């Protein structure tokens with residue numbers, strides 16, 4: 001069984017203004033990924049797509065095959081796994097390639113949240129029910145993903161003494177990394193004081209605790225390693241992956257607000273790759289809010305449960321830190337394209353394409369994606385060498 | 390106020406709220422209380438929960454203070470709580486009579502709802 005590798009990575013324009021639908025951005029990202037790999041559309045025999053709830057399936061679903069003018073495919077799926085879908089399509093592509101179902105699988109994600117018909121805040125608000133009474137949240141003024149994550153963050157603050165200054169340390173670190181990423185949408189230097197002065201959006205989150213929504217698309221080509229041998233770019237190996245899911249029963253005893261299944265997903269992914277946490281050179285997380293970086297690093301095991309706040313405040317995730325994290329500025333300061341944000345940055349680092357933000361000797365990347373509100377976790381281990389190589 | 394889309398299966402729940410009472414879905418088979426939801430008990434998979442009035446006592450599980458306006462019907466600042474009822478379920482509600490800066494996780498509260506939503510709780514000294 002030939003291993004699966006990432007042979008191509010492509011970006012559309014990433015912008016805070018309206019330049020077209022997600023479908024159009026997905027086309028640009030796909031063309032860019034094929035060009036990067038040195039492949040033609042006729043080489044593609046698998047297509048996997050994922051998108052946020054504001055993007056209709058008609059725009060970026062199974063019909064995207066036609067939009068992209070592809071011929072007959074041996075694999076085609078539109079995967080709905082919330083924010084973790086991007087990592088799941090990489091998993092499915094890898095499994096399909098290993099099983100011989102397909103040789104070159106194009107994995108595409110795009111989003112167009114800014115300047116769309118639905119205001120960004122409302123688009124988020126409509127998609128985050130806290131319970132199963134339709135409309136209950138809006139009736140109580142509970143709007144948005146930031147609220148849902150804020151409720152979880154508050155639990156962590158109370159249980160473990162995590163502070164808004166700890167959240168600030170994550171924001172400042174992300175901004176430092178973003179400074180070296182030409183694709184990052186916010187790159188001006190930020191201090192802890194800047195964070196503390198940024199306005200409250202919904203306590204406990206200030207403006208700089210929240211990711212900036214963007215419009216853009218990212219595509220990745222997953223190929224059979226043998227078939228990718230002579231392609232344009234050095235391969236990045238998909239060495240391992242794992243998932244962890246927990247439903248929130250909104251009932252006494254449920255604690256996924258402060259203890260997520262990222263731990264399960266990460267352990268499974270590392271075990272599959274036959275690697276240890278200590279082998280990880282860069283960690284790319286789904287940092288839609290500063291709190292998620294803290295809880296994810298704890299659950300992955302980079303620090304003990306409850307110590308994520310001091311861990312980030314001590315500079316461990318910064319450039320030169322013990323575990324460089326979200327090295328392109330993440331979703332907070334880089335670009336929020338769901339799971340494709342951490343995935344794309346891991347590929348950039350392992351290729352050595354990180355320029356001013358390159359982590360020296362980055363050979364093993366742990367990517368931690370999440371979806372829902374702390375519910376769904378998918379980790380990928382990407383490496384520069386084949387397992388056992 | 391934003392519109393509720395009432396599931397017909399939840400009508401008794403809303404009718405009771407109009408009388409100031411909070412009903413829970415009680416599973417007689419296993420003793421689980423839940424907010425009305427799927428109609429299936431997640432513990433024992435029974436499909437016929439019965440309605441039972443909540444005692445009204447609970448504690449603040451988590452809370453938020455909205456400071457940036459997101460909707461014209463809600464003037465900032467305002468707080469929104471998740472209350473964990475003594476029976477177990479966690480419900481999104483308002484805590485009235487307490488300034489946002491005085492709300493604490495774990496604070497004992499008691500149902501104090503009127504004929505209309507939002508669902509309201511008051512601080513209770515126990």
Ligand SMILES: [Zn+2]
Pocket residue numbers: 416417418419420421430431432433434435
């Ligand atoms: Zn039951």
